[in-house]
Amino acid sequence: MEIIDGRLTAEKIKNNLATEISELKKTTGRIPGLVTILVGENPASQVYVKMKNKACAKIGMHSEQLNLPKEISENELLEIIEKYNRDDNFNGILVQLPLPDHINEDKIIESISKDKDVDGFHPVSVGNLVIGKDTFYPCTPYGIFYLLKEYGIDTKGKHVVVVGRSNIVGKPIANIMLQKKEGANAIVTVCHSAAPDLKLFTRQADILIAAIGRANFITNDMVKDGVVVIDVGINRINDSSSAKGYKIVGDVDFDEVSKKASYITPVPGGVGPMTIAMLLQNTFKAFKRVVK
Numbered sequence: 475m476e477i478i479d480g481r482l483t484a485e486k487i488k489n490n491l492a493t494e495i496s497e498l499k500k501t502t503g504r505i506p507g508l509v510t511i512l513v514g515e516n517p518a519s520q521v522y523v524k525m526k527n528k529a530c531a532k533i534g535m536h537s538e539q540l541n542l543p544k545e546i547s548e549n550e551l552l553e554i555i556e557k558y559n560r561d562d563n564f565n566g567i568l569v570q571l572p573l574p575d576h577i578n579e580d581k582i583i584e585s586i587s588k589d590k591d592v593d594g595f596h597p598v599s600v601g602n603l604v605i606g607k608d609t610f611y612p613c614t615p616y617g618i619f620y621l622l623k624e625y626g627i628d629t630k631g632k633h634v635v636v637v638g639r640s641n642i643v644g645k646p647i648a649n650i651m652l653q654k655k656e657g658a659n660a661i662v663t664v665c666h667s668a669a670p671d672l673k674l675f676t677r678q679a680d681i682l683i684a685a686i687g688r689a690n691f692i693t694n695d696m697v698k699d700g701v702v703v704i705d706v707g708i709n710r711i712n713d714s715s716s717a718k719g720y721k722i723v724g725d726v727d728f729d730e731v732s733k734k735a736s737y738i739t740p741v742p743g744g745v746g747p748m749t750i751a752m753l754l755q756n757t758f759k760a761f762k763r764v765v766k
């Protein structure tokens with residue numbers, strides 16, 4: 475069994491980006507820029523956004539973090555986004571989700587210029603992904619695709635089973651793995667909580683991608699020997715032995731499932747760090763489109 479090390483892979487990507495950014499800075503005098511927009515005070519979102527900005531600074535990418543009050547109106551937020559759509563200093567615009575209930579998330583996502591849609595959530599980006607055209611892949615699925623490639627895991631003709639159907643992970647990773655291209659070309663099944671017996675699907679997986687959002691949900695009896703396991707879950711559970719009183723676990727019962735797996739991502743240190751690396755990668759891609 476081999477552990478898929480997302481931290482190490484993410485560091486490699488960030489180091490490469492840092493080099494490329496410094497080289498382009500010399501030749502063009504410009505650096506890529508990302509604005510992150512946080513509305514309200516969701517503690518998890520605050521942590522994620524802070525990590526994203528720190529990662530930008532570390533690789534020489536310009537970033538700005540806007541912290542907006544939860545009472546901000548939809549129109550005010552739309553105006554702010556429009557300002558960044560027009561600002562050439564910013565190549566990527568990221569509005570952290572979820573948004574407060576009075577703001578229509580779809581409307582906000584659609585207002586971001588498709589050329590700055592580094593989250594890959596705009597309907598045009600999603601459509602381009604489905605029909606196999608060049609686009610921004612959403613960051614977490616892109617990270618999964620990258621990890622499978624990095625570890626030389628054969629995907630062609632393999633059965634990828636995705637558990638979860640979110641717009642952020644389940645649906646895009648299914649579409650990526652289905653593509654007729656290197657690193658994909660898989661047979662894909664998407665299943666979810668409405669399945670009467672999820673085991674029927676998960677046991678068939680050569681590659682199992684768990685994006686359910688429930689701690690330790692995938693157990694030993696749900697997988698076959700030799701399975702490759704990608705755990706997208708980030709769940710907080712009580713842990714009196716830790717100083718914080720909690721610990722972070724994935725959607726997969728790691729201790730048990732790792733006994734059967736050929737490869738497995740840990741939580742933390744698997745898919746999580748890759749999400750940020752791919753956000754930087756997408757922002758750099760948006761930048762290169764305009765500086766060249």
Ligand code: GUN
Nearest residue numbers: 568569570571572593613
């Ligand atoms: N909330 C949870 N994941 C994400 C993400 O990848 N991007 C944004 N913008 N919000 C999120």
